[in-house]
Structures are given as structure tokens and as C-alpha cells.
Amino acid sequence: MFESRYDVVVVGGGHAGSEAAAAAANMGSKTLLITMNLQNIAQMSCNPAMGGIAKGQIVREIDALGGYSGIVSDKSAIQFKMLNKSKGPAMWSPRVQSDRMRFAEEWRLMLEQTPNLDFYQEMVAGLLIEKNKVVGVKTSLGIEVYAKSVILTNGTFLNGLIHIGEKNFGGGRSGERAATGITEDLVNIGFEAGRMKTGTPPRVDGRSLDFSKMIEQPGDDDPAKFSYLDITQPLKEQRSCHMSYTSEEVHDLLREGFDRSPMFNGAIESIGPRYCPSIEDKINRFADKDRHQLFVEPEGWNTIEYYINGFSTSLPEEVQYKALKAVKGFENVKFFRPGYAIEYDYFPPTQLKHTLETKLVDGLYFAGQINGTTGYEEAASQGLMAGINASLKVQEREEFILNRDEAYIGVLIDDLITKGTEEPYRMFTSRAEYRTLLRQDNADFRLTEKSYRLGLAGKDRLQKMEEKKQQSEDFVSFFKETSVTPEEANPVLEAKNSAAVSQSGKMFKIFARPNITMQDMRNFSAVEDYIQENNIGQEALEQTEIQIKYSGYIEKEKNNADKLHRLENIKIPENFDYSHLQSMSMEAREKLNKIQPKTVSQASRVSGVSPADISVLLVYMGR
Known part of the structure; x- marks a missing residue:
């Protein structure tokens, strides 16, 4: 049938479960994916599309980290659009229309070709927990599977109830039954559960x-x-x-x-x-x-x-x-x-750590709609992070957490566990305070090296990223160092109704003008010669243009992020009791005792905690 002991058991084969299983297995953990129907792995339950505003950035981040969603989306795409091209590059968001059947098939085939990964089709009806530590799962047939860690990615299936007019019936998705047993197990050991709703068109x-x-x-x-x-x-x-x-x-x-x-x-x-x-x-x-x-x-x-x-x-x-x-x-x-x-049932995500491990049960992770999110991309990114961290825990390696200035995935998880959510959470560019840093074009620069250290990205992927980065940095230097005469520059500037220059100057200055594009700069023979001689690809061209045009904004956000990191470095002791900080508001004390933030920076983002409350905490920490 299958082995009875695993490093990681993933429950649910949707977008979160598929990414979790792939990540854990690719990191060398013996992994089992249990789902109610193996024919419906990574099913697009709602619209046949991946990406979109902020979601496209997440898919690129998943790809840079070694996840499968980007590859599967490309292989099954029937249309591609870069949204928000009329705005700045921080807002550009890739999106594809997908072939729904091919998308699920590509996922299934990629998972089947992943070493260390086993599959089993059945409903998980409960968890095996000993002394606040998960030790496995039990199925509806009474089979017990032992594991060092378990990832729950149940989507809309936990006590799912479908409504059409006055009629309602149990189900996790059209034509598929609901899953029962897990919610009851978790509530019995002290978890708080809630209900959410989503819908779909004809x-x-x-x-x-x-x-x-x-x-x-x-x-x-x-x-x-x-x-x-x-x-x-x-x-x-x-x-x-x-x-x-x-x-x-x-x-x-x-x-x-x-x-x-x-x-x-x-x-x-x-x-x-x-x-x-x-x-x-x-x-x-x-x-x-x-x-x-x-x-x-x-x-x-x-x-x-x-x-x-x-x-x-x-x-x-x-x-x-x-x-x-x-x-x-x-x-x-x-x-x-x-x-x-x-x-369907969900569990307020304030019950989780940044790794997506639950605070109550050691080795138990939640990912996807069970955490109150909506969307394939949000689910997939959580699955990836839960798979990575479950595997790291089993291997007794350091946990992997992305900061808010490193990835939209970092913003998503921090929002969930720090603020919680009472309605289905969806990612937007406006949720990220450092969105100029978190662009879709530079996800590989931000995350490939981290993925390589985890063992997910291969040497070839790292080298490809480093070459592209070097190419764009060298090209930026070329524009800073190369001069252009008025005779060369003014015809290009006049064609774009841009003010003429009266003396020679660096190309960088001309390129930095808002209405001058890379295409315009290629009218200079020196630029076109450089591109051809150095075989510069489209992505490096785009990267160079962004680095030149938005250098001021990027630098400003980096400085702001550095200031934030100072607060990130001030750690709060584990199980810190805020009750005796009488100068802090009652609401802040209650919220902070519940969330138990790890750093002063995270504490400052908790809903209901004011700057004055943080000042009180900083004074106390100073002591």
C-alpha cells in the first residue's frame, strides 16, 4: 500500500498541498500526499487563471524559490497578459489564462516525477497527537500513518456546505464530498475555529x-x-x-x-x-x-x-x-x-508561528484556505513555505522566514499571523509597504540564493540569476560612464518632445527622463552595439531600465526597510507577559498576550497596538 512512517504527511492535494508536498520531497524529506481524489490534484476550483494584481508577483516568487506553480502555469497557459503596464513597474503584474485540464495534468505529472513522494487517496478523519506533538494522521478507514510533521491544506473541504438558492448539501467542491473529523479533533485540543464563505459563477x-x-x-x-x-x-x-x-x-x-x-x-x-x-x-x-x-x-x-x-x-x-x-x-x-x-471551516491564523507551524501542537502546519485566505496563489505560497519549514524541522535545521521587505509571501504570512483575518484574505500590492522592492521582475534576485541554500534551487538556476544580475549591473554602469554629445542626443530627445541638451553629458541622465525608454536609447549606436556584443537578454534590458528610472525610489525604500530591521532585531522573550505593563492600553496587552509576537517590529503591526504602546514596550525592553 504505502509506508507507515514518513517525515512529512501533507493532507489535501490542492494548490497549497501540491506545493507543500513538492517542497518537502525536493528537500529530501520522505513525504506522503493524502488527498480525497487523486484525479483532482491542483484543481482550479474557481477561475481558470493564475496571477493578476500582486498574485502574479507571488507566482514569480514561488518560482524563484523552486516551487512548481510558475512552470505549470507556463506549460498550461492559453493567454498571457502583463497587467498595469501603464503604471510603474512596482504595479506590473503577470497573469495567464490557463487550460484547466492541462494545468491539473501538468501538476500531477510533475509531482509523480518528484523523488521521495508517495501518494494515497483517502479522507483523513483525524490527527494523532501525543503530548502536544503531532505524530501522524488517521484515515476514514481507520488506517494510521505516522509522521514527524503534518501539513493540513484542506481548502474548502472541512465541513464544506454548498448553497444553491434554498438548497444546500455537504460538499467540498461541486461533485465532491466534504471532509469531516479534523475540525472536531482540533477544537477538542483547544484550537479556535470559524466559518468562511466563497462562491463561484456558472x-x-x-x-x-x-x-x-x-x-x-x-x-x-x-x-x-x-x-x-x-x-x-x-x-x-x-x-x-x-x-x-x-x-x-x-x-x-x-x-x-x-x-x-x-x-x-x-x-x-x-x-x-x-x-x-x-x-x-x-x-x-x-x-x-x-x-x-x-x-x-x-x-x-x-x-x-x-x-x-x-x-x-x-x-x-x-x-x-x-x-x-x-x-x-x-x-x-x-x-x-x-x-x-x-x-467551510477555517482556523484564525493568529494561532500560527511565522513558519506556519501551530503554536498549540508541535510539528503541525496549516496552509491555504484553512488559514482564511482566498486564491490559488496565496494558497500555493503558504504550501511552499509550510513544506519548506516542515522539512527543515524534521532535518533539525534553522527555520525559514521571509521578511516583509523580501517578498509578498512575507507580507502575506506576517499579515495573517500578526493581524489575523475575519474575511477571506486576498493579496494586493497596497498591502506591501515596500512594493517598489518587491517587483515581479526581480523575484529571482531576491529569492534564488535563499532557495539555493535550502536545497531547492539548483546550481544552474543560481548561475543564470547571477549572470542576469551582473549583465544588468554592468549595463547600468555603461550608461553612467558613457557620454553623449548634443548632436547625438537631441534628435532622439526631439522625437519624444523632450527638452534638448546644450552640452555633452552622461547617457544615464538622458535615460532617467520619464518619457525616454530603452527603445529610444537603442537609437544610439553605442547602446545597440553594447547590447549585441554582450548578448543582453530581454529580462536584463528590463532590469537595467527599471534600475535607472526608479533608482531614487528603490534607494528610499531600502533605507526605510533598514530602519524597520532595527526593530526586527529587538527580540521579545518567549511567552512574555504583557499584563504587568500598566502604561500600555488594555487592548494592546490583551492582543499582544494572544499573538505573542517575536520582535518589537511584529508587535507594532498587531491590530489595536498604538505607537504609544510600542514606546512603553521599548522603554521596558531597554531596561
Whole structure:
């Protein structure tokens, strides 16, 4: 069957579980992935896409750390877009439309080719815990599997309840049963649990849609990719998405079913994602809007199934159908399946350490929606970090934690364990105070060396990164050292309506002008010759341009991050009792006693803790 003792057991085969299993196994830990259905590994339960605002940065970070999400996304992509190109590079966010079936297949095949990894299909119904330490799991068939560490990545399956209108039934995803037993085990030993909700739109038959009435949304003319490795290539062909709009008629038809909506009749009490609301929630909350965008997304290269992004709903099926028929291009729509909402158990993440290990049970890790997050990318990054840390613990090596100025992944985990979340947490660029440092283009510079030290990134990946970094640094030096005459510079400047120069100066100064691009600089023969002679690739060109244009902003953020690190270096003793700090507010004492931050910097980010409270703590620590 399989072995009875493992270093790491991963429960759940979604995005978090897949990354956790891959990381632990690739670091040399004997790993078992147990999931309820091996056919649905890394299933895209919601939209067929990876990346997007801030999420694309996370996928690139996962790739730089040696995770699989970027490679799988590239291999199964049907369209690529770099979002926010009109803004600064801190906001550029890569996104792909994915072939849903190929995405899951690529994940399955990559995991099967990963050494040290075993698989088993069954439901885990409970945990084996001795003296506040996890020692394994037990399945619904009563099989006991022993492990030195366990990672729970149960997604929406823990006591999952699906809602469609007045009807509800147990399930973790459409057509799949819920998982039971684990929540009860954890609550019995002292964990706090809660309920959250998410939803999904109807899936429809593309043959029944009239795309001529919609707005085409093609991919980029010159598509890039997620993975820094050469094993994947940018797309040569792409499939378009389309866009349509709801209308007042559509809204009126939806309102007719509001009294039967579990969102409004009390059947659903848990909180859903604020930034991905259901269509009924949007109509209710934004009553002044007479229309909302709907993105019509193909589910793959060859399938006729389409995903209606923006029409997430739990209304009765006939109400969904009637309203969608009133949308332009959907007059003859045929459903594959209706939209639905799902409620599930989660565990407030303030019960975790920065490693994603639980504070209550040694060797037990949580990753993904069990921590109150929403989104494939957020889940995958937590799975990766939990897999890394579970493996490090087993190998008795130092824990791996990313700071807020090192990665969006660091921001995500710090937000979760320091502030907690009462609604599904989604990553945004605005959550990162150092987003100029945390760009999608430099994730390899930030993280590859760390991954190499962990044993995930190979020597070839490290060398590739170092070569690119050296290339861009040398090219920046070239611009700083090379002069240009007014006769050479002014034709280029005039073509861009930029002020002429009257004397010779360094190219760096001209390039630093906001409206001058790398393409403009290539009009200088010295620049083009340098590029050709040194065989400089597209990523190094982009990196050079960013380093020149945004050097002031980057330097400023680095200085701010350095100041923060001083507070990070002030450690707080373990199990510190804040109760006797009478000068501190009551709320701060309660919150800090609950969270038990490891540093003064983390304490300053706890919700309800004021700068005055931190001053009190600093005075005490000074003593």
C-alpha cells in the first residue's frame, strides 16, 4: 500500500498541498500526499487563471524559490497578459489564462516525477497527537500513518456546505464530498475555529454564446512567462477572452430571487471575500451602478466550456439562468452547471508561528484556505513555505522566514499571523509597504540564493540569476560612464518632445527622463552595439531600465526597510507577559498576550497596538 512512517504527511492535494508536498520531497524529506481524489490534484476550483494584481508577483516568487506553480502555469497557459503596464513597474503584474485540464495534468505529472513522494487517496478523519506533538494522521478507514510533521491544506473541504438558492448539501467542491473529523479533533485540543464563505459563477457552453456582441480581450502582442527557467517558453499562439456587461434588466431579474438567496435569507452567516463579491452582493452594495463587467473566459485550448468571471452567485438556478440570458451575447446560453456558494471551516491564523507551524501542537502546519485566505496563489505560497519549514524541522535545521521587505509571501504570512483575518484574505500590492522592492521582475534576485541554500534551487538556476544580475549591473554602469554629445542626443530627445541638451553629458541622465525608454536609447549606436556584443537578454534590458528610472525610489525604500530591521532585531522573550505593563492600553496587552509576537517590529503591526504602546514596550525592553 504505502509506508507507515514518513517525515512529512501533507493532507489535501490542492494548490497549497501540491506545493507543500513538492517542497518537502525536493528537500529530501520522505513525504506522503493524502488527498480525497487523486484525479483532482491542483484543481482550479474557481477561475481558470493564475496571477493578476500582486498574485502574479507571488507566482514569480514561488518560482524563484523552486516551487512548481510558475512552470505549470507556463506549460498550461492559453493567454498571457502583463497587467498595469501603464503604471510603474512596482504595479506590473503577470497573469495567464490557463487550460484547466492541462494545468491539473501538468501538476500531477510533475509531482509523480518528484523523488521521495508517495501518494494515497483517502479522507483523513483525524490527527494523532501525543503530548502536544503531532505524530501522524488517521484515515476514514481507520488506517494510521505516522509522521514527524503534518501539513493540513484542506481548502474548502472541512465541513464544506454548498448553497444553491434554498438548497444546500455537504460538499467540498461541486461533485465532491466534504471532509469531516479534523475540525472536531482540533477544537477538542483547544484550537479556535470559524466559518468562511466563497462562491463561484456558472459554467456555460461556448457554442451557445454570440461573441460578436462582446468586446474581445486578446493577450499581449509580445507575451512573457512566469518561470525564470528555460524549460518553458512564451506562448506563440493565444486564445482571446471576451467582455460583456450586466444591465438594469439583468439586475431586476436577479433581484426577483433575492428573497430566495442564502446570502440574504440568513442561510449563510459566514463572511465572503470582500474583493470578489457575488453578483447579488454587488447589486445590493453598489445600487448606484447600472452595469457590471463580465469576463467570458475559455477553460482551455479545445474545450467549449466557459467561465463567467464577475457572475459569482448562489441564487436559485432558474434565477441565474433567466438573468444571464438577458446579458448581451448570452441570449441562447446553455448551462454546464450553475454557480454556487460554499461555507467551510477555517482556523484564525493568529494561532500560527511565522513558519506556519501551530503554536498549540508541535510539528503541525496549516496552509491555504484553512488559514482564511482566498486564491490559488496565496494558497500555493503558504504550501511552499509550510513544506519548506516542515522539512527543515524534521532535518533539525534553522527555520525559514521571509521578511516583509523580501517578498509578498512575507507580507502575506506576517499579515495573517500578526493581524489575523475575519474575511477571506486576498493579496494586493497596497498591502506591501515596500512594493517598489518587491517587483515581479526581480523575484529571482531576491529569492534564488535563499532557495539555493535550502536545497531547492539548483546550481544552474543560481548561475543564470547571477549572470542576469551582473549583465544588468554592468549595463547600468555603461550608461553612467558613457557620454553623449548634443548632436547625438537631441534628435532622439526631439522625437519624444523632450527638452534638448546644450552640452555633452552622461547617457544615464538622458535615460532617467520619464518619457525616454530603452527603445529610444537603442537609437544610439553605442547602446545597440553594447547590447549585441554582450548578448543582453530581454529580462536584463528590463532590469537595467527599471534600475535607472526608479533608482531614487528603490534607494528610499531600502533605507526605510533598514530602519524597520532595527526593530526586527529587538527580540521579545518567549511567552512574555504583557499584563504587568500598566502604561500600555488594555487592548494592546490583551492582543499582544494572544499573538505573542517575536520582535518589537511584529508587535507594532498587531491590530489595536498604538505607537504609544510600542514606546512603553521599548522603554521596558531597554531596561
